[in-house]
Amino acid sequence: MRALRDAIGSGRLAPGTRLPPYRTLAADLGIARNTAGNAYAELVEEGWLTARQGSGTRVAARPEPLDTGRARAPVRRTWRRPAHDLMPSSPDASAFPRTAWTASVRRALAAAPHDAFGVGDPRGRIELRTALAEYLARARGVRTTPERIVVCSGFAHGLRLLCSLLRGTIAVEAYGLDFHREIIAGAGLRTHPLTVDERGARIDELPATRAAAVLLTPAHQFPTGGPLHHRRRAAVVNWAGSTGGLVIEDDYDGEFRYDREPVGAVQGLDPERVVHLGSVSKSLSPAVRLGWMVLPGRLVDDVLAAKGPREMWSGVVEQLTLADFIARGSYDRHLRRMRRIYRHRRDRLAATLARRAPHIRVSGVAAGLHAVLELPPGTEEAALRAARRQGLALDGLAAYRHPDSTMPALDGLVIGYGTPPEHAFANALDALCLALPDAPAPTPDPGPRP
Amino acid sequence: MRALRDAIGSGRLAPGTRLPPYRTLAADLGIARNTAGNAYAELVEEGWLTARQGSGTRVAARPEPLDTGRARAPVRRTWRRPAHDLMPSSPDASAFPRTAWTASVRRALAAAPHDAFGVGDPRGRIELRTALAEYLARARGVRTTPERIVVCSGFAHGLRLLCSLLRGTIAVEAYGLDFHREIIAGAGLRTHPLTVDERGARIDELPATRAAAVLLTPAHQFPTGGPLHHRRRAAVVNWAGSTGGLVIEDDYDGEFRYDREPVGAVQGLDPERVVHLGSVSKSLSPAVRLGWMVLPGRLVDDVLAAKGPREMWSGVVEQLTLADFIARGSYDRHLRRMRRIYRHRRDRLAATLARRAPHIRVSGVAAGLHAVLELPPGTEEAALRAARRQGLALDGLAAYRHPDSTMPALDGLVIGYGTPPEHAFANALDALCLALPDAPAPTPDPGPRP
Numbered sequence: 001m002r003a004l005r006d007a008i009g010s011g012r013l014a015p016g017t018r019l020p021p022y023r024t025l026a027a028d029l030g031i032a033r034n035t036a037g038n039a040y041a042e043l044v045e046e047g048w049l050t051a052r053q054g055s056g057t058r059v060a061a062r063p064e065p066l067d068t069g070r071a072r073a074p075v076r077r078t079w080r081r082p083a084h085d086l087m088p089s090s091p092d093a094s095a096f097p098r099t100a101w102t103a104s105v106r107r108a109l110a111a112a113p114h115d116a117f118g119v120g121d122p123r124g125r126i127e128l129r130t131a132l133a134e135y136l137a138r139a140r141g142v143r144t145t146p147e148r149i150v151v152c153s154g155f156a157h158g159l160r161l162l163c164s165l166l167r168g169t170i171a172v173e174a175y176g177l178d179f180h181r182e183i184i185a186g187a188g189l190r191t192h193p194l195t196v197d198e199r200g201a202r203i204d205e206l207p208a209t210r211a212a213a214v215l216l217t218p219a220h221q222f223p224t225g226g227p228l229h230h231r232r233r234a235a236v237v238n239w240a241g242s243t244g245g246l247v248i249e250d251d252y253d254g255e256f257r258y259d260r261e262p263v264g265a266v267q268g269l270d271p272e273r274v275v276h277l278g279s280v281s282k283s284l285s286p287a288v289r290l291g292w293m294v295l296p297g298r299l300v301d302d303v304l305a306a307k308g309p310r311e312m313w314s315g316v317v318e319q320l321t322l323a324d325f326i327a328r329g330s331y332d333r334h335l336r337r338m339r340r341i342y343r344h345r346r347d348r349l350a351a352t353l354a355r356r357a358p359h360i361r362v363s364g365v366a367a368g369l370h371a372v373l374e375l376p377p378g379t380e381e382a383a384l385r386a387a388r389r390q391g392l393a394l395d396g397l398a399a400y401r402h403p404d405s406t407m408p409a410l411d412g413l414v415i416g417y418g419t420p421p422e423h424a425f426a427n428a429l430d431a432l433c434l435a436l437p438d439a440p441a442p443t444p445d446p447g448p449r450p
Numbered sequence: 451m452r453a454l455r456d457a458i459g460s461g462r463l464a465p466g467t468r469l470p471p472y473r474t475l476a477a478d479l480g481i482a483r484n485t486a487g488n489a490y491a492e493l494v495e496e497g498w499l500t501a502r503q504g505s506g507t508r509v510a511a512r513p514e515p516l517d518t519g520r521a522r523a524p525v526r527r528t529w530r531r532p533a534h535d536l537m538p539s540s541p542d543a544s545a546f547p548r549t550a551w552t553a554s555v556r557r558a559l560a561a562a563p564h565d566a567f568g569v570g571d572p573r574g575r576i577e578l579r580t581a582l583a584e585y586l587a588r589a590r591g592v593r594t595t596p597e598r599i600v601v602c603s604g605f606a607h608g609l610r611l612l613c614s615l616l617r618g619t620i621a622v623e624a625y626g627l628d629f630h631r632e633i634i635a636g637a638g639l640r641t642h643p644l645t646v647d648e649r650g651a652r653i654d655e656l657p658a659t660r661a662a663a664v665l666l667t668p669a670h671q672f673p674t675g676g677p678l679h680h681r682r683r684a685a686v687v688n689w690a691g692s693t694g695g696l697v698i699e700d701d702y703d704g705e706f707r708y709d710r711e712p713v714g715a716v717q718g719l720d721p722e723r724v725v726h727l728g729s730v731s732k733s734l735s736p737a738v739r740l741g742w743m744v745l746p747g748r749l750v751d752d753v754l755a756a757k758g759p760r761e762m763w764s765g766v767v768e769q770l771t772l773a774d775f776i777a778r779g780s781y782d783r784h785l786r787r788m789r790r791i792y793r794h795r796r797d798r799l800a801a802t803l804a805r806r807a808p809h810i811r812v813s814g815v816a817a818g819l820h821a822v823l824e825l826p827p828g829t830e831e832a833a834l835r836a837a838r839r840q841g842l843a844l845d846g847l848a849a850y851r852h853p854d855s856t857m858p859a860l861d862g863l864v865i866g867y868g869t870p871p872e873h874a875f876a877n878a879l880d881a882l883c884l885a886l887p888d889a890p891a892p893t894p895d896p897g898p899r900p
Contacts, residue, residue: 117546
């Protein structure tokens with residue numbers, strides 16, 4: 001993207017120049033097609049390129065003027081918000097519980113002992129760890145004590161800390177966040193993909209990987225959407241027990257299950273073999289940078305050694321605020337409210353598709369902040385392009401696929417129905433329906449289209 | 451420490467066993483003497499060891515019972531607070547401006563746009579960067595714009611991000627924080643020490659190091675206490691201009707100068723060659739995890755690429771709160787108040803020493819949160835042991851020395867006079883005076899001691 005901006009800004013690429021198809025570009029550069037496609041889409045958004053069906057992608061007639069400051073100026077400022085945002089993984093930012101949070105801040109600041117404002121314990125404040133131990137036991141079936149919880153700034157921070165203690169290979173789900181795989185690779189570890197099916201990750205593939213650890217999303221496989229089957233939950237804990245391996249449980253949206261009570265955390269099956277990682281990024285806001293690691297006793301000192309001798313990441317006011325917010329029941333109230341909102345949105349998504357695109361199946365359990373729309377094989381990229389033309393930001397399953405996976409590719413759109421504010425949801429759904437592929441023509445009896 | 455705890459807990463080291471002198475242990479293990487000494491002191495504090503003058507360090511008669519949980523349990527829980535804390539680098543935790551901070555939180559939460567609670571921009575909130583640009587220009591002579599500021603979680607985070615962009619060697623001051631050298635080494639870079647004298651770091655040694663960057667504390671050399679001489683300020687900027695090197699300015703306590711107006715930041719001399727790093731750790735509290743990087747334009751994109759595509763460290767509520775706190779003048783009011791308190795403490799320290807230990811010189815400029823007490827050569831370790839016997843936590847200069855430095859060793863105690871709460875300061879000073887070495891016997895005319 002930077003190279004294209006520079007080339008256009010400097011005039012090396014003249015207005016009207018036709019760029020190669022993004023698949024060709026991707027092949028030339030050895031990058032994922034999705035990456036190249038997204039880069040083009042963003043440069044279109046930024047005004048550098050134009051894309052019109054039939055005429056391909058071209059350099060825009062009048063690019064935005066380049067910042068003429070020295071060297072590479074921060075051109076990202078020109079990034080514009082998409083018209084409709086259905087990117088997964090974000091809760092509705094407009095639903096942040098400001099009033100209750102403010103009340104908790106006030107109480108927390110008034111009640112804090114003086115030493116709270118000194119150098120912080122890297123475990124995290126005891127008030128927060130106590131509240132978390134109680135909450136996680138009650139809501140997620142986690143078995144722990146405040147001494148075995150270490151506060152961190154979010155899932156990624158916790159994963160980084162764990163990776164610094166591990167060597168060799170970490171098994172991951174064949175579909176998952178590229179960002180998590182990058183953290184693992186950045187720590188000098190290899191990743192090995194496990195096939196994902198409707199029962200979650202294939203644990204039977206785990207022994208052959210000789211992995212030191214496995215990273216799973218047991219409550220709600222991300223992004224494909226199934227929960228880990230109960231026999232596989234038992235199997236992964238058995239694997240850990242017999243090999244000394246570690247299970248890393250990413251409980252990213254465990255609170256949001258709409259059809260029945262949430263399935264408890266795998267950690268409850270064996271607290272000495274499973275690290276349970278959670279955060280408030282989905283339950284409250286990614287703007288509150290607090291997460292937690294529920295650790296086997298033997299790992300606590302090593303994690304703290306990796307984290308550093310003093311707290312350098314999590315602010316104390318925020319920690320004490322969350323502790324109060326949980327202890328006063330505000331967290332439970334907020335989760336109940338959001339569960340209602342998100343369930344309602346999922347229902348609207350399903351009902352809209354049943355009416356306007358009955359050939360598209362919504363897969364995965366009724367949980368979390370996203371759904372997967374299954375697409376006919378080979379149609380995902382076209383659907384993503386159509387979505388971009390509608391000003392719709394969303395991801396396809398291909399963006400989450402492990403590059404080494406040998407399982408058959410899944411075509412689908414990942415719809416983050418939690419992301420838009422309430423008033424924008426209907427328009428986003430409308431744009432989505434316009435982007436979906438038509439129903440295949442019924443070949444045996446080509447009657448009139450509905 | 452862990453090995454000793456295990457050996458004592460398991461009975462391998464019987465009660466009463468005499469341990470080798472810590473100098474011997476340090477030589478055997480190839481670690482700094484100070485590290486070994488501190489480990490012994492902490493194990494004494496924790497109850498594993500006893501130290502008595504004349505009888506050395508021995509295994510305590512009844513060690514605290516070991517946690518019998520599986521594997522290594524978190525024994526650090528047994529760490530106890532020292533009776534008197536004069537460790538440098540911490541502000542008085544009891545002086546945190548709770549009322550004004552609470553008011554800023556309330557205003558910030560009420561005024562925040564909805565999207566503040568979505569995924570965060572890794573630059574940091576524009577409200578905070580705008581407030582910082584204005585404040586730093588006014589208070590520190592920093593020349594920048596909000597676009598060239600990147601928010602981080604503190605100095606260490608900023609240094610890590612910069613190190614990830616550099617290769618080769620970073621020149622550092624021969625006396626400085628070991629922790630900063632570890633961050634640099636952890637990024638695969640070498641450090642090269644520059645001699646420190648009463649005019650700060652010897653910039654004339656810089657060209658021979660062929661360093662890619664130099665890390666300096668120009669306003670108040672840490673820990674020795676002098677400001678960087680104005681000719682050296684010019685010299686380091688010239689070095690950067692002629693070699694393409696980068697100057698990393700650690701402005702850790704630039705706001706606290708008691709004898710005259712603060713010296714402006716070196717960054718003001720050449721914003722394209724100097725990265726200015728600051729935080730609220732000293733000015734407000736290390737419990738507020740906010741720092742800032744003021745960057746040359748050409749580095750902004752690279753720093754953001756290293757930081758990651760979304761904000762994962764700094765909480766938005768805290769960012770917006772600090773923005774309000776600065777914009778409303780609360781930050782200036784707090785700094786004025788703390789400047790009075792700390793100046794008063796420094797005066798008390800100087801007056802107490804003039805009365806009770808007139809042979810000890812307080813060196814460095816009147817600034818910041820710490821002072822150095824110069825000691826006769828070879829007496830630092832004995833003074834530190836005496837301090838520990840008084841239950842006094844403080845550091846000697848040896849703890850800050852670069853292991854490769856060839857400059858003559860400086861003996862001295864680093865006194866963090868900002869750390870204790872107001873009511874505990876007199877007792878801490880008293881304990882300090884008891885720990886200081888006696889005046890050398892006046893050899894020519896051995897008259898009566900005062």
